[in-house]
Amino acid sequence: TTPVIIDCDPGHDDALALLLALGSPGLDLLGVTTVAGNQTLEKTTRNAQRILALAGAGTIPVAAGAGRPLVGALTVAADIHGESGLDGPDLDGPVAEVAGVHAVELMRRLIRARDEPVTLIATGPLTNVALLLSLHPEVLPRIAEVVFMGGSTERGNTTPYGEFNIVTDPEAADIVLRSGLRTTMIGLNVTHQALATDEIIAEFRAMDTRVGSVCAELMTFFADAYRRNFGFGHPPVHDPVAVARVIDPAIVRTEKVAVAVELAGTYTRGATVADLHRRTGREPNADVAVGLDVESFWRLLMAAVRNVSTA
Numbered sequence: 001t002t003p004v005i006i007d008c009d010p011g012h013d014d015a016l017a018l019l020l021a022l023g024s025p026g027l028d029l030l031g032v033t034t035v036a037g038n039q040t041l042e043k044t045t046r047n048a049q050r051i052l053a054l055a056g057a058g059t060i061p062v063a064a065g066a067g068r069p070l071v072g073a074l075t076v077a078a079d080i081h082g083e084s085g086l087d088g089p090d091l092d093g094p095v096a097e098v099a100g101v102h103a104v105e106l107m108r109r110l111i112r113a114r115d116e117p118v119t120l121i122a123t124g125p126l127t128n129v130a131l132l133l134s135l136h137p138e139v140l141p142r143i144a145e146v147v148f149m150g151g152s153t154e155r156g157n158t159t160p161y162g163e164f165n166i167v168t169d170p171e172a173a174d175i176v177l178r179s180g181l182r183t184t185m186i187g188l189n190v191t192h193q194a195l196a197t198d199e200i201i202a203e204f205r206a207m208d209t210r211v212g213s214v215c216a217e218l219m220t221f222f223a224d225a226y227r228r229n230f231g232f233g234h235p236p237v238h239d240p241v242a243v244a245r246v247i248d249p250a251i252v253r254t255e256k257v258a259v260a261v262e263l264a265g266t267y268t269r270g271a272t273v274a275d276l277h278r279r280t281g282r283e284p285n286a287d288v289a290v291g292l293d294v295e296s297f298w299r300l301l302m303a304a305v306r307n308v309s310t311a
């Protein structure tokens with residue numbers, strides 16, 4: 001099994017990413033760290049705990065990290081994820097306590113405690129990961145890879161060329177992409193193929209389990225939010241694609257590409273500039289997702305949600 005830490009900002013699609021990891025026998029989820037993004041840190045942390053509790057995985061440690069990006073102020077995505085960050089289902093109920101340490105410290109400890117290198121899966125702004133690499137560079141050799149959902153080889157969803165996670169903290173993304181670590185970028189160009197259609201929502205509901213219904217309700221809210229904001233009602237479930245890549249790398253086709261983050265730019269701050277045609281002479285620093293096996297992706301996700309339900 002692959003030891004992983006998920007750093008996230010739940011978030012409807014982050015919630016599915018957590019469930020995919022929890023229900024997949026090939027992954028060993030060591031801990032969950034949270035970052036401000038889709039909502040404030042307090043809310044994303046609470047949401048991560050709620051999902052773990054729902055899945056009967058309340059013993060997995062959760063630690064809260066950065067409450068704002070490295071530079072500038074936080075802009076949350078309440079228009080997409082609601083006031084709670086996880087609007088839709090009723091997720092009230094007891095949750096475990098958060099670890100008494102900062103996310104960066106929990107990541108450091110979990111990585112150091114393992115003999116084999118740990119994979120970091122980031123599904124929110126990269127603030128915590130950038131802080132970890134900057135404060136504790138000695139952990140770099142013990143990180144197998146950073147697989148992050150963020151950016152795009154095409155256009156954006158938050159600005160014309162900027163994707164939410166990268167636009168929220170461009171400096172953090174820049175630090176991660178220039179760290180020398182193996183990185184995999186799961187951008188909008190592939191996540192927009194993983195759509196929660198009406199059939200997908202019906203499949204969740206038909207599981208007839210608490211976890212299945214929560215997934216159906218999450219996706220119903222998410223679909224309405226996408227319809228309101230973007231004019232289409234089949235929302236892309238971005239974040240689980242990053243987890244799927246770690247479970248079965250063949251599900252996501254990648255190319256070795258030089259990726260830079262635009263830190264200035266009058267209109268393009270936070271854009272990921274991917275040199276797909278090797279025009280710049282820069283050395284590739286990321287495996288960039290360029291294709292997705294959509295059917296296998298959903299098969300994996302459905303199986304995981306079923307596994308969690310019966311756990």
Ligand code: BDR
Pocket residue numbers: 011012013014038077080123124149157163164165238239
């Ligand atoms: C990303 O932004 C967030 O709203 C989602 O959770 C996902 O991580 C998509 O741009």
Ligand code: CA
Pocket residue numbers: 008009010011013014038123124239
């Ligand atoms: Ca997210």
